[in-house]
């Protein structure tokens with residue numbers, strides 16, 4: 156979490172939501188706890204906090220067609236490539252105070268005064284604290300997606316060359 160905060164620039168409720176939820180899903184995809192970041196791709200909701208978590212934790216990158224952004228009804232859709240196991244991650248109903256969403260919408264439209272913005276920041280900070288004290292199972296609904304189609308509308312022509320020899324067997328020197 157400390158590393159994601161450095162990558163994103165600050166700790167915020169969106170980052171906490173994304174980190175905790177994606178961690179939960181990745182542990183379901185890789186039950187031994189070793190996440191293969193060359194074997195994972197992700198679709199993220201457009202939130203700037205969620206997209207940073209998505210690329211940082213999964214290693215998914217737009218330019219290698221392992222990450223794209225879409226207005227999906229969940230936070231993320233994450234897929235393990237070797238077995239096609241696909242999970243979607245949603246916040247459970249009622250976890251996030253409704254006031255945060257309604258005020259955030261107004262903030263995006265520049266319709267909040269400084270004091271209202273301060274109030275929103277306090278609400279978000281206490282929501283972050285609440286999330287960090289809860290169990291992921293109580294915050295998120297992680298469900299399998301059986302008919303998911305990877306459909307990035309962006310064009311990708313770059314090859315990720317640093318793992319192109321990944322399947323090469325270990326070197327054995329014969330005497």
Ligand SMILES: [Zn+2]
Nearest residue numbers: 167169170204
């Ligand atoms: Zn943020």
